[in-house]
Amino acid sequence: MTNRSRDYERELSVVMTAIAESVAQTPADVLWVECQEDGIDTEAIARRTKTILAEAVKRQSQQKLRQARSEYETHVAAMQRRVYSIPESIQKQRELLASVFSMKPELRGVLTAAARDFQQLTDNDVELTLKQLQELGALDDLFPKDNHR
Amino acid sequence: MEFTPPTRIPAARRPTETNVSSAIQFLFDNLSELHRLRDCARFLLEGIGRAAEGHDPDDLLSEAVTRTLEGTRTWNQTSVDIFGHLLGVMKSISSHWAESVSKRGASTYTESEVTRVLSDGKSVNELEQHKSSRPGPDRVLEAGQQLLLLENAFKEDREVTELIEALKAEFTGPEIRTLLGISPTEYETRMKRLRRKARTLSEGRGGGHD
Numbered sequence: 574m575t576n577r578s579r580d581y582e583r584e585l586s587v588v589m590t591a592i593a594e595s596v597a598q599t600p601a602d603v604l605w606v607e608c609q610e611d612g613i614d615t616e617a618i619a620r621r622t623k624t625i626l627a628e629a630v631k632r633q634s635q636q637k638l639r640q641a642r643s644e645y646e647t648h649v650a651a652m653q654r655r656v657y658s659i660p661e662s663i664q665k666q667r668e669l670l671a672s673v674f675s676m677k678p679e680l681r682g683v684l685t686a687a688a689r690d691f692q693q694l695t696d697n698d699v700e701l702t703l704k705q706l707q708e709l710g711a712l713d714d715l716f717p718k719d720n721h722r
Numbered sequence: 723m724e725f726t727p728p729t730r731i732p733a734a735r736r737p738t739e740t741n742v743s744s745a746i747q748f749l750f751d752n753l754s755e756l757h758r759l760r761d762c763a764r765f766l767l768e769g770i771g772r773a774a775e776g777h778d779p780d781d782l783l784s785e786a787v788t789r790t791l792e793g794t795r796t797w798n799q800t801s802v803d804i805f806g807h808l809l810g811v812m813k814s815i816s817s818h819w820a821e822s823v824s825k826r827g828a829s830t831y832t833e834s835e836v837t838r839v840l841s842d843g844k845s846v847n848e849l850e851q852h853k854s855s856r857p858g859p860d861r862v863l864e865a866g867q868q869l870l871l872l873e874n875a876f877k878e879d880r881e882v883t884e885l886i887e888a889l890k891a892e893f894t895g896p897e898i899r900t901l902l903g904i905s906p907t908e909y910e911t912r913m914k915r916l917r918r919k920a921r922t923l924s925e926g927r928g929g930g931h932d
Binding site: 579581582584585586587588589590591592593594595596597599601602604605607608611613615616618619620621622623625626627628629630632633634636 | 743746749750752753754755756757758759760761762763764765766768769770771779780783784787788791792805806809813820861862865866868869872886889890892895910913914916917918920921922925
């Protein structure tokens with residue numbers, strides 16, 4: 574005679590999962606009435622569920638905002654660190670930009686058509702252009718890593 | 723009852739955040755659909771017994787919604803509606819909770835209780851040697867009690883008893899109808915009696931709501 578012990582956990586799981594499936598296949602309005610007939614306050618339960626889910630949705634959207642803000646702050650901090658890699662004197666900035674364009678003429682595309690006359694670039698233009706080139710990573714191979722803060 | 727997990731979908735057809743949010747908003751606007759989802763969550767938690775560890779149906783449903791919104795569970799809109807998707811996610815989560823508790827159960831013993839000294843003097847941790855996902859005896863006992871309570875509730879109802887036996891044997895709905903020679907309507911009638919009693923017993927245990 575075989576003494577077959579029962580796997581109660583498995584049996585409970587399959588039965589309850591089947592019941593959950595039957596709930597899923599029952600029209601919502603039919604189930605609503607069924608539960609009310611059994612004395613369950615369906616309206617109160619559903620409203621409570623709605624409140625809880627709304628809080629979960631709100632937490633999730635706040636989490637996304639926090640994440641986006643964190644990424645933005647990291648990016649700004651990185652930009653600020655990169656700025657320090659540019660020489661302070663405008664003369665050295667101009668020399669740097671000239672040598673960059675000499676070594677990498679394709680980078681002249683960063684400049685607008687009007688600004689491609691290098692001699693016509695203002696001091697601010699020179700500094701801004703160098704910052705843009707750094708942002709693009711175009712100057713990474715020109716600066717040793719320890720130049721960044 | 724078989725559940726087919728969604729297949730991987732190309733990036734171009736993945737749901738946008740807008741239509742996931744819209745679908746969830748649809749649920750918010752339909753209390754009866756919310757209630758139905760929550761009722762599913764109730765029974766999935768009943769199915770894992772003490773492994774639910776105090777989580778209630780709202781926790782399970784909330785977790786499923788969160789994972790869908792954050793993208794860790796992708797909704798395959800072409801093959802299932804938002805209800806079906808959340809049901810699948812809840813099944814997965816509750817199953818994972820049950821598994822996690824089973825694995826954790828092994829660490830509640832003291833080392834001396836599970837250490838065996840071999841003939842050569844070496845010590846062996848039996849749990850490390852024979853890791854098992856089998857639940858602890860208290861959980862098994864409670865699952866047994868829960869199941870026997872449900873079965874006893876139908877000891878005078880041969881039709882539902884037959885249904886329970888077929889479900890325990892993991893036959894699908896169509897297979898059960900064929901096995902028992904019953905129509906879809908009769909199957910649904912029996913299933914309705916089963917779930918109403920299961921729900922009542924759950925309410926009696928304080929399950930389903932605070």
